[in-house]
Amino acid sequence: MSNEELAYDFSPIIKVYKDGGVERLKGTDIVPPSTDPKTGVQSKDVVISQEPAISARLYIPKSTTATTTTSAPQTKLPLLIYFHGGGFCIGSSSSSTYHSYLNALVSEANVVAVSVDYRLAPEHPLPAAYDDSWAALKWVASHSDGNGSEDWLNRFADFQRVFFAGDSAGANITHNMAVKSGSVRLVGVKLIGIVLVHPYFWGTEPVGAELTTPADAREFMAAVWRFACPSTSGSDDPVLNPGKDPKLKQLGCVKVLVFVAEKDVLKDRGWHYSETLKRSGWNGDVEVIEAEGEGHVFHWINPTCDNAVAMEKKIVAFLN
Template identity: 70%
Template sequence: MSDELAHDFFPIIKVYKDGRVDRLWGTSTLPASIDPQTSVQSKDVVISTAPPVSVRLYIPKSTTTELTRKLPLLVYFHGGGFCNGSAFSPTYHNYLNSLVSEANVVAVSVDYRLVPEHPLPAAYEDSWATLKWVESHFAGNGPEEWLNRHANLNRVFFSGDSAGANIAHHMGLRVGTEKLVGFKLNGIVLVHPYFWGEEPIGGELALAEDHTKMLAALWRFCYPLTSGSDDPVLNPGKDPKLGELGCEKVLVCVAEKDSLKDRGWYYSEVLKKSGWNGVVEVMEAKEEQHVFHLVNPSCDNAVTMLKKLVSFIN
């Protein structure tokens, strides 16, 4: 075994020259369950074996007590720089239990394939395949009984954090350009979205050069065929199709001390100018770092953000 590094993206991932991959966080998993705190039920469903794509489904306590009303559906895309994390990690499992309980929604948490074993666009393709699978439940006769029985596909929302927010944005664009007929996308929540660009904006001018170089290099590592940091996949400001985003409202959450903060604000500005006829709102958490709400879900800012998401969906 060689300890020579081919890629070092500390604190996310290291790849050795002999091919070994060392994910530095996000590898532990929890089984689906009935959550003792919230009574939210979850279960795992394989939607494709080639390529391997799974989801974790969540239904709130109300589905066992109220039999008639169908609930909004949230499709969630986890973060992790496209390299780390899963729909089954304790972080995302616990977050979705609380979000499903508070918002009283059905949720589909997508477990897409990860870089470097599966370079981008694999994560986008897996996420789109998941949306097509969700759409197959539109008439109430899809393969998954929980969605047939409990999900209102006229009230669909997407959300994700970091790389997952990038995916959520692109899935919203595909819904707009490819017109999935089987459901109506009402809104998208982008939490600390992973966008970037060749030219620094705002506070990025003050960032350490090695940090900005790392962000650009990480993107090339994730997407070897990319044109670079101004690829429309990473820089929505360069996307001529931006105005075709397939929903009526967008909430962008940013954190004051996150190096990606200005990209979230910039996204809201270019979206307004794109010809898109929806409403975009930005919520900034003061004094907070990237994905603080997952690290410390009970802090005041995380609770405030959760309440904001709940009111956005309802």
């Protein structure tokens, strides 16, 4: 905590003081990896890189352990790579929210998951999170021949059935990693689809109902971006506004699932993304699902509500 004057106040996310102190207001509660008593999902933490510091939490479903004692060959499972949200400045792969979510999703979908822990702004401004996420993807891809450093990925992951997913800023990362995967190509990995939950996209020109969005709410969205990415050209930076990205049509997957929430200030960006993608020349299918009466990342606040359960079911079906 700091007694100095505030330099930035992005409550309820983060406060930064003029003396350099950083106070994260959410996403700081962390839990260790475990064998989840409810689902039987096992997790463990792995170091991807010491310098810069990049790690990930790996998850395998109960079905993988059921057959390990027999001589039967192991069935390979779809591989989900998850990028957490938090405005690029809060959250981690070990936060209780994400840990609970991935335990449930891995169990329901019967997939192997890698939850990426990237460096956070302001200590590590963007593009650090993008660079770390790409490094993590390359590390995951290094297991595609079955000879990587991590046994779980070698044994259980099907690298021909790979999915990326994320929420909010993590959905932004997911999209940008999929574009890069399409333009640079991850050797040994076949990206099938991506899931964007309440994606953090923005732009200078209002779209949809943003014309009636209060000015302070619009400024908040733009300001968080400038804070996380001080080197940015602004709200029309191609990584924040996909409509300005000439590489959009190179999106490296064949299907996209976008979730938006009726009361989320980012809602129209999700719809706009879908329309822009369809017009870009990208050859794939995109579906948008809107949750009525809900706000931004409502499924973290109330994970058992009907809309959250429906979202999980839809993601499970998408991954299979």
